[in-house]
Amino acid sequence: MQTSLIVPSQLTDYSTKEAGPIIVALAFVIALGGVAAAAIILCGWRGAKSVGVNLSQRRVEIVCR
Amino acid sequence: MPLATPFGRYCPYLLGSDYVSLSGNARLESGLLRDIALGATHTVVEPGTHILAALRDGITVAELDTLAARHGLLNGQLAELLGFLNLAGILLRRRTLYRWPEAILRQTWHLCLNIRYAPLAWRQPATYTSLIHAIFRATSLVAIATIIVSLLIIVAGMPTFVVISHSLFGVIVFMGSLYAHEATHMFIIKRHGHTPAMLQRGLRLGILHTTLPTRNEVICSIAGPLAGISSALSVSVAAFAIPYPTHGLLALIVSGFHALSLLPWYGDGASIRHALQRRSTL
Numbered sequence: 001m002q003t004s005l006i007v008p009s010q011l012t013d014y015s016t017k018e019a020g021p022i023i024v025a026l027a028f029v030i031a032l033g034g035v036a037a038a039a040i041i042l043c044g045w046r047g048a049k050s051v052g053v054n055l056s057q058r059r060v061e062i063v064c065r
Numbered sequence: 066m067p068l069a070t071p072f073g074r075y076c077p078y079l080l081g082s083d084y085v086s087l088s089g090n091a092r093l094e095s096g097l098l099r100d101i102a103l104g105a106t107h108t109v110v111e112p113g114t115h116i117l118a119a120l121r122d123g124i125t126v127a128e129l130d131t132l133a134a135r136h137g138l139l140n141g142q143l144a145e146l147l148g149f150l151n152l153a154g155i156l157l158r159r160r161t162l163y164r165w166p167e168a169i170l171r172q173t174w175h176l177c178l179n180i181r182y183a184p185l186a187w188r189q190p191a192t193y194t195s196l197i198h199a200i201f202r203a204t205s206l207v208a209i210a211t212i213i214v215s216l217l218i219i220v221a222g223m224p225t226f227v228v229i230s231h232s233l234f235g236v237i238v239f240m241g242s243l244y245a246h247e248a249t250h251m252f253i254i255k256r257h258g259h260t261p262a263m264l265q266r267g268l269r270l271g272i273l274h275t276t277l278p279t280r281n282e283v284i285c286s287i288a289g290p291l292a293g294i295s296s297a298l299s300v301s302v303a304a305f306a307i308p309y310p311t312h313g314l315l316a317l318i319v320s321g322f323h324a325l326s327l328l329p330w331y332g333d334g335a336s337i338r339h340a341l342q343r344r345s346t347l
Binding site: 004005006007010022023024028029030033036039040043047048065 | 072098100105106107108109110112113116138145146149152153154203204206207210213214217218220221222223239243246264268269270273275276293318319322323325326
């Protein structure tokens with residue numbers, strides 16, 4: 001059996017106080033980028049006039065120029 | 066003792082030519098590894114002391130592999146030890162510039178095979194100045210992603226000035242509120258007589274400290290996100306009042322990021338959960 005070479009102190013938790021917001025922020029920026037990429041794919045280089053989210057119908061509406 | 070803790074997953078990617086050593090925060094003394102800044106003492110099991118002694122003096126990874134094999138160690142045991150050192154932020158790695166492309170290519174190839182490595186940790190004494198440096202390091206990927214997405218949005222038809230003003234505003238509010246979040250943790254830990262250290266590993270930014278009593282741990286874990294939420298929220302209220310509604314909405318979203326860190330699965334929420342679990346098992 002493999003044995004551990006180190007027995008960590010019980011008094012220190014090396015994984016605490018991590019700031020989760022950075023990961024969430026990156027996910028948010030990537031999601032925004034996804035919407036922008038979708039607008040370019042659907043509307044071409046002329047781009048979109050507006051992007052709206054219809055929550056009741058669970059749709060994203062991209063209006064092209 | 067069997068390998069009960071999965072420290073191996075914190076082992077960073079290392080090339081044979083990489084030069085690794087222990088940081089000045091760690092000291093090896095008669096079978097014990099002392100984390101000087103945090104005042105923690107870890108027990109080293111033979112033949113781990115030989116490996117740590119070599120790391121104290123500095124050694125290349127190829128030489129370290131040979132040394133480990135000479136002492137009959139398995140790769141998993143060495144990875145676990147290096148993973149623990151990286152988790153604690155006391156492993157230093159020096160890589161020559163021309164080796165970086167090889168490392169990036171190999172890591173990308175391994176990622177395609179679903180083999181992942183932890184980023185190398187960066188640790189500094191926790192001061193209000195080192196916090197700024199740590200925030201810039203941790204959020205660099207978010208900043209790059211924001212630039213790329215902003216360019217995409219400009220291409221998608223939004224006016225350039227509007228996109229730039231919103232992106233800059235979002236990044237500034239995010240970094241500012243992150244500073245408030247972490248500085249509050251730091252302030253409370255120092256107030257209770259502990260010496261915190263700043264640890265950044267990839268997108269993760271953390272404050273290391275010795276265990277606080279349950280009540281203080283809970284207060285400290287709640288106060289950080291609250292500071293982040295309130296700072297972003299106050300900017301949001303001000304922006305709505307001007308009125309700059311989309312800027313206000315952005316700041317509101319940023320305050321939501323901080324609120325999410327109170328969820329019990331990671332970050333501050335997990336700290337609260339662990340502290341309460343510790344108390345219930347006493």
